[in-house]
Amino acid sequence: MDDTSVTPADSASSGHLGESTGAAELRIVAGDRPEELYEAAVRLCREASGAGSVASAALRTVERFADALAETRSRDCARFAVDLAGRLLPGGPGHREESERIRRSVAAKLTKAQQLRELAPLFAELPDTADDPSTEVRACLLGELALIGAGRGRPALDAYAERLRELGHPLAVLPRTRLDIEHRFTVRVRGLGSVKTPEQLRSRFPETSPSEAGAAAGRTARPASDGARSRAAAEPFVAGGWAREPEARFFTLPRPVDPDDFDISFVKELPLACLAGEGTRRGGAVACRTAPDDVLDALFAAAYHGGANGRAQGGAYARLYAWRSLYALMDLSADVPFLEAAGRALDHRWLRFMAFTDWFHHDTADEAFAVLDPGRGRVAVLAATDTGTDGGAGVTDTATDG
Incomplete structure (x- = not known):
């Protein structure tokens, strides 16, 4: 058995392992007899290749087995977990999204539990294509290692x-180390969860004062529709x-606005779905100044933790989606280097805002940002809520070219 592929034995000794097996027992089996757990998962993968509730239950159990292997520190467990996630999960249309999520989850768990010396042999064989599941799980693993500052300088990992990059894998564009602007990624601080109320917003960020000049400038804004840019901005959510579908909108101004007039009065004048009905309920809209690292972290967290529907994307792809969104908000081309983009972000004016409307539920999670470009003539807005509505799917961008 080599370091990149695993061939299951024909042993039937693991027949008792199944959906009802507890997490504690799985950890014991993974530690003492990892091949037994692997063989049981292989059989379940065959069941999961079908359709219906039986296949779904089998796939859920495979995920539990793969997690137990990934979280048990040993080279064999790491190999088994990667082989399950990268070679054996069903790839049909009915299971593609779930298998993709499992691959990303397994990569994240391997990074947290395994030592680098146990993971390095997994990269001994270079891939021939970017879209193979075995390549994908290793690409996710490299992405997760980058977030903890590991992997660079290892010849096998560097070569992979x-x-x-040569194959054009989407994750390959990301830096191999965490940038300073990403310092908050995956970090949770007690008392600093989602901002749900105006009081929480004011307590964390400096509030902008409403102004007549801001309102007057906001009334001159003209929508500038850009579907591709809207989709990129909304991607983390x-x-x-x-x-609920995010709202990503862009506007142009006939003349530069004074940065001090980029306030809640300005934002309230924009034709935004998230502010529809503002002023008809008790409580006023609030906008506060923030910084690009805060915005980037919120975008990362939206994909990393997933919404109430439970679609956590893992660190590698959450990082990619966050950067794509930030680039879209700043209207940067993909060839701008990340460090340069971080520097340019400092020249933008960033706002967090919220209001009392049908959009902002102040419940599970609401996020809303407005961005003023360095030339002070273009504005981007991104709003998202994790409280369900009866709205349809897709990204809201109903603006017409101005």
Whole structure:
């Protein structure tokens, strides 16, 4: 048995392992007899290749087995987990999304539980294609390692990363180390969860004062529709399965606005679905100044943790979606280097805002940002909520070219 593929034995000794097996027992089996757990998962993968409730239950159990292997520190467990996620999960249309999620989850768990010396042999064989599931799980693993500052300088991992770039894998564009602007990724601080109320918003960020000049400038804004840019801006929330379609909108101004007039009065004058009915309920809209690292972290968290519907994307893809969204908000082309984009972000004016409307439920999670470009003549707005509504699917961008 080599380090990149695993061939199951024909042993039937693991027949008792199934959906009812507890997490504690799975950890014991993974630690003492990992091949037994692997063989049981292989059989379940065959069941999961079909359709219906039986296949779905089998896939859920396979995920539990793969997680137990990934979280048990040993080279064999790491190999078994990667083989399950990268080679054996069903790939049909009915299971593609779930198998994709499992691959990303297994990569994240391997990074947290395994030592680098146990993971390095998994990259001994370079991939021939970017869209193979075995390539995908390793690409996710490299992405997860980058978030903890590991993997660079290891010849096998460096060579694999270079091959991913040659093959055009989407994750290959990301830096191999965490940038300073990403310092908050995956970090949770007690008391600093989602901002749900105006009081929480004011307590964390400096509030902008409403002004007549801001309102006057906002009334001159003209919508500028850009479907591709809207989809990129909304991607962290869509991928994370947030309950309602995000609103991503862009506007141009006939003359530059004073940055001090980029306030809640300005935002309230924009034709935004998230602010429809503002002023008809008790409580006023609030906007506060924020910084690009806060915005980037919120975008990352939206995909990393997933929404109430439970579609957590793992660190590698959450990072990719967050950067794509930030680039879209700043209207940067993909060839701008990440460090340069981080520097340009400092020249933008960033706002967080919320209001009392049908959009902002102040319940599960609401996010809303407005961005003023360095030339002070273009504005981007992104709003998302994780509280369900009867709205349809897709990204809201109803503006017409101005």
